[in-house]
Amino acid sequence: MKLFNVYPLFDITPLSAKDVYVYDDQGIKYLDLYGGHAVISIGHSHPTYVKKLREQVSKLGFYSNSIQNPLQEVLAQKLGALSACEEYELFLCNSGAEANENALKLASFYTGKKKVLAFNNSFHGRTSSAVAVTDNPKIVAPLNAQHQVDFVALGDLLSVEEILKKEQTCAVIVECIQGVGGLDESSTQFYQGLAKLCKQYSALFIADEVQSGYGRTGDFFAFQKHQIRPDIISVAKGMGNGFPIGGILIGPGIEASYGLLGTTFGGNHLACAAALSVLEVLEEEQLMKNVSEVSAYFMEKAAQLASVKNIKGRGLMLGLEFDFPVAALRKKLIDTQHIFTGSSNNPKLLRILPPLTIKKEHIDHFFQALIKELDS
Numbered sequence: 001m002k003l004f005n006v007y008p009l010f011d012i013t014p015l016s017a018k019d020v021y022v023y024d025d026q027g028i029k030y031l032d033l034y035g036g037h038a039v040i041s042i043g044h045s046h047p048t049y050v051k052k053l054r055e056q057v058s059k060l061g062f063y064s065n066s067i068q069n070p071l072q073e074v075l076a077q078k079l080g081a082l083s084a085c086e087e088y089e090l091f092l093c094n095s096g097a098e099a100n101e102n103a104l105k106l107a108s109f110y111t112g113k114k115k116v117l118a119f120n121n122s123f124h125g126r127t128s129s130a131v132a133v134t135d136n137p138k139i140v141a142p143l144n145a146q147h148q149v150d151f152v153a154l155g156d157l158l159s160v161e162e163i164l165k166k167e168q169t170c171a172v173i174v175e176c177i178q179g180v181g182g183l184d185e186s187s188t189q190f191y192q193g194l195a196k197l198c199k200q201y202s203a204l205f206i207a208d209e210v211q212s213g214y215g216r217t218g219d220f221f222a223f224q225k226h227q228i229r230p231d232i233i234s235v236a237k238g239m240g241n242g243f244p245i246g247g248i249l250i251g252p253g254i255e256a257s258y259g260l261l262g263t264t265f266g267g268n269h270l271a272c273a274a275a276l277s278v279l280e281v282l283e284e285e286q287l288m289k290n291v292s293e294v295s296a297y298f299m300e301k302a303a304q305l306a307s308v309k310n311i312k313g314r315g316l317m318l319g320l321e322f323d324f325p326v327a328a329l330r331k332k333l334i335d336t337q338h339i340f341t342g343s344s345n346n347p348k349l350l351r352i353l354p355p356l357t358i359k360k361e362h363i364d365h366f367f368q369a370l371i372k373e374l375d376s
């Protein structure tokens, strides 16, 4: 059997990885400033992570959600404490799309309404309603297009109100910093205004923190900069440092009932062990502090480069915007300098999404390599 060929692949075969480095089958060492698309939070093969997963799988890797699983309780408690979201309740699933799918479904159950409001250039995943609220017609099949979604420009509160006042919208879903879209972010005034309008017109505010959550911006969640409390927060990527796990944090007042949501694999023992080790390392190694320090250093260095037209993002969810498409530069960084970086919907943006353990010396290495490639 052949693979269904949906991924354009770089010709690299990684065999192992440690912290911020990935090693391929030719013995080449790559600096990972991409983190497997913002997934690697505590560094590749972190000893705590490896130990906890090993221990857990040798005892019990999986059992279904029909029995007691105290690891889920511990995870909910620790996540609540570390993210300062103690008043929320946790539902566990397996990916970012699934987290958003459940968030949207819950909003519809809760409000009894059908429509969703999303933003231009958004990305929320590829399952049915998650892809329908994603602003990319190329990945929306006719089946998905049956969902009733309005799109408005990020920052346009007037259009938001025009739509919400019709009282047909169950949820507004937003990435407080757009990931795949290219790191656009609106003002605190906008996000606070959005939260207010959601309350006023009984729509739930869903913050998609799948990419921006888990310390990537220097805060646990990107929305926290704007002092808002979303009704539902979706998480995935950094949560399991590569082990597939996602979840939604559900705000007070949204009541659970048996069977309302469910999954076979979500929140299994092994996934919980991965997620618990991520929280332990984030806290013990003070990685959010590291994110802020290394981010400031990166910004300082980037500001010295005349060819960089714009520095976007915050924390370690960063982008360098040039006045030319960066695809060739990205390839040269991989082939010649052995550095992974990321792309986005904006062809001129080079994205930087490293493990949160990265140090200033790695940033120095990156800028030396970047200058070499820009000069050549």
Ligand SMILES: Cc1ncc(COP(=O)(O)O)c(C=O)c1O
Pocket: 037, 095, 096, 097, 098, 100, 123, 124, 125, 126, 175, 179, 180, 208, 209, 210, 211, 212, 236, 237
């Ligand atoms: C903001 C955001 N939401 C949702 C998703 C979908 O996550 P997954 O690929 O785990 O389904 C992504 C993936 O890139 C994302 O960046």
